Amino acid sequence: MHIFLRRLSVSFAAVLLAAAPAAAQRATQPPLEVFHGFTLIDGTGRPPIADAAISVRGNSIVTVGSRRELLSGPSAPRNAIVINLGGGWVIPGLVDAHVHLSTTPDRATTEAELFRLLHGGVTAVRDMAGDARALASLARDSRLGEIDAPDVYFSAVMAGPPFMSDPRPQAASAGETAGDVPWIQAITPETDIVQAVARAKGTYATGIKIMADISAEGVARITEEAHRQGMQVWAHSMVVPARPIQGIRSGVDVISHACDLAWEAMAEVPQRYDHDMRPRYGSFTADSPVFTEVFTEMRARGTILDPTLATYARAERQASDAPTTGCDLGFARELVARAAAEGVRIAAGSDFATPPDDPFPALYLELEELVTSGALSPMDAIVAATSGAAEAIGVQDTYGTLAHARPVNFVLLRESPLEDIANLRSVVSVWKNAVRYERTAYRSRFQPSDAVAARPAAAVSGGAATPNALLDAWIGMWRRYDLDGVEELFVADDALTYFASDRERLIEGIDAVRAYHADLGFVPGGFAPENELWLEHVTIADFGESAVVGAMWYFGNRVNRQAAARGPMTMVLTSTSSGFKISHLNFGNYAPER
Numbered sequence: 001m002h003i004f005l006r007r008l009s010v011s012f013a014a015v016l017l018a019a020a021p022a023a024a025q026r027a028t029q030p031p032l033e034v035f036h037g038f039t040l041i042d043g044t045g046r047p048p049i050a051d052a053a054i055s056v057r058g059n060s061i062v063t064v065g066s067r068r069e070l071l072s073g074p075s076a077p078r079n080a081i082v083i084n085l086g087g088g089w090v091i092p093g094l095v096d097a098h099v100h101l102s103t104t105p106d107r108a109t110t111e112a113e114l115f116r117l118l119h120g121g122v123t124a125v126r127d128m129a130g131d132a133r134a135l136a137s138l139a140r141d142s143r144l145g146e147i148d149a150p151d152v153y154f155s156a157v158m159a160g161p162p163f164m165s166d167p168r169p170q171a172a173s174a175g176e177t178a179g180d181v182p183w184i185q186a187i188t189p190e191t192d193i194v195q196a197v198a199r200a201k202g203t204y205a206t207g208i209k210i211m212a213d214i215s216a217e218g219v220a221r222i223t224e225e226a227h228r229q230g231m232q233v234w235a236h237s238m239v240v241p242a243r244p245i246q247g248i249r250s251g252v253d254v255i256s257h258a259c260d261l262a263w264e265a266m267a268e269v270p271q272r273y274d275h276d277m278r279p280r281y282g283s284f285t286a287d288s289p290v291f292t293e294v295f296t297e298m299r300a301r302g303t304i305l306d307p308t309l310a311t312y313a314r315a316e317r318q319a320s321d322a323p324t325t326g327c328d329l330g331f332a333r334e335l336v337a338r339a340a341a342e343g344v345r346i347a348a349g350s351d352f353a354t355p356p357d358d359p360f361p362a363l364y365l366e367l368e369e370l371v372t373s374g375a376l377s378p379m380d381a382i383v384a385a386t387s388g389a390a391e392a393i394g395v396q397d398t399y400g401t402l403a404h405a406r407p408v409n410f411v412l413l414r415e416s417p418l419e420d421i422a423n424l425r426s427v428v429s430v431w432k433n434a435v436r437y438e439r440t441a442y443r444s445r446f447q448p449s450d451a452v453a454a455r456p457a458a459a460v461s462g463g464a465a466t467p468n469a470l471l472d473a474w475i476g477m478w479r480r481y482d483l484d485g486v487e488e489l490f491v492a493d494d495a496l497t498y499f500a501s502d503r504e505r506l507i508e509g510i511d512a513v514r515a516y517h518a519d520l521g522f523v524p525g526g527f528a529p530e531n532e533l534w535l536e537h538v539t540i541a542d543f544g545e546s547a548v549v550g551a552m553w554y555f556g557n558r559v560n561r562q563a564a565a566r567g568p569m570t571m572v573l574t575s576t577s578s579g580f581k582i583s584h585l586n587f588g589n590y591a592p593e594r
């Protein structure tokens with residue numbers, strides 16, 4: 001009895017001694033949480049783990065394994081918070097390796113896009129050219145949790161001087177001169193590359209994007225110096241005049257756009273970048289030996305391919321009313337399948353955004369395209385959008401796989417993405433840096449005007465099917481300065497009044513409407529105007545046979561919103577035998593915003 005008591009008191013003392021540091025530790029450490037009740041896909045491509053579990057402490061994964069190991073084994077924690085996720089599939093947070101968030105920065109729209117991305121399970125993105133002033137701000141705010149957004153990584157652009165007249169670098173350097181700013185630099189053989197890379201790095205960019213109009217020698221100089229300064233190098237697959245294989249041999253980390261690899265099959269390549277340049281399809285196939293050489297080189301060097309396949313498919317679908325990408329879709333699909341079969345690492349990137357009324361991000365469409373085209377299995381598609389895309393950014397030690405000491409970024413899906421990659425749409429919850437976002441809480445944050453303005457103009461001949469489609473078509477007419485649209489969209493009536501209240505005279509009759517548009521610079525067939533018309537605060541009251549649209553109109557350069565002309569607008573739409581047409585318009589003119 002006595003011995004027993006002594007033993008008891010000794011062990012009690014031992015407990016007391018051990019308890020003091022443990023308590024101190026508990027005060028500074030967040031509790032251990034163990035999630036279970038799901039099948040795990042860890043992002044490495046390894047087979048899924050059924051009945052899996054993940055333990056986390058704060059924003060750090062402690063262990064990934066089976067529920068048995070984590071919760072019933074000898075080292076099972078005593079005081080963990082155990083959370084049953086109720087069935088389904090867990091994948092790492094997705095990474096979109098190709099977005100454009102700030103070509104023309106618009107903070108509200110970009111935040112709406114980032115909010116949608118996050119609620120679609122995307123926890124990191126790679127921006128592939130834009131206004132770094134805006135991108136750095138988004139990257140900071142996302143990193144600090146001040147906005148609900150994926151982590152933002154971005155590029156600083158390098159291209160030859162001719163490329164700087166393209167509207168994209170112009171927009172992304174608004175207020176300054178494209179080519180002269182650190183995030184969009186014009187590179188010539190005389191450029192001090194050490195200095196240029198240092199300037200690019202100072203923008204908080206992760207990588208250099210080599211876009212166009214740089215020689216093979218130039219690509220090699222930039223790549224070597226960027227790597228020396230610890231930056232990634234991301235290039236167009238055809239930099240022009242540098243060929244794909246020359247870019248790859250220079251050691252660039254990632255090449256974008258599968259279709260442009262076609263140039264490798266051409267004896268002659270363009271010497272200057274031209275958006276509409278097109279190789280001679282039909283003179284080669286995806287099986288041509290020249291591509292074997294390309295893929296062998298890529299595999300040997302670990303060069304990653306960012307195919308952007310869905311954007312080609314999308315362009316083909318819209319080909320009736322939008323310019324094509326100059327890509328042969330069938331060829332591109334076969335080429336990506338070959339690249340994957342040859343062991344080239346693939347990173348999934350979208351390069352476009354879905355319309356604002358789409359609840360899911362464009363990355364889903366890229367993954368669906370990669371699978372349905374036969375290029376990748378669902379498992380390989382998930383790898384391409386997790387560890388593959390993370391590697392493209394150069395953050396594979398942090399993102400893309402679920403393992404010990406990584407941040408808590410994962411996604412719970414109700415249905416199996418291995419059965420059907422479209423089951424990404426069954427997303428239930430998203431954890432980003434240990435903060436849990438519920439899909440049921442997702443509401444579009446896009447403004448109604450974005451929904452109207454961002455949809456492509458409907459192909460109209462004689463009226464539109466709905467008031468909404470007519471409004472789209474009318475904006476499309478302004479986008480293209482298309483005089484033919486007057487015939488198609490307005491009721492052809494001599495009594496029609498089109499009255500701009502403050503500044504314009506009373507415009508009566510269809511001939512006057514046509515003349516009014518011609519005076520504004522509209523031409524038959526249309527051209528791309530420098531300024532654009534857009535609407536905000538749009539409401540459509542639909543009465544069946546007629547509809548009334550109320551909105552604020554803006555006209556000018558969207559980069560410089562405050563200087564745009566603006567005012568209230570009322571549009572009356574009438575249902576005719578050939579669909580809805582405009583029967584009256586009233587424009588008010590306000591002074592520009594100050």
Ligand SMILES: [Zn+2]
Pocket residue numbers: 098099100128351
């Ligand atoms: Zn792009």
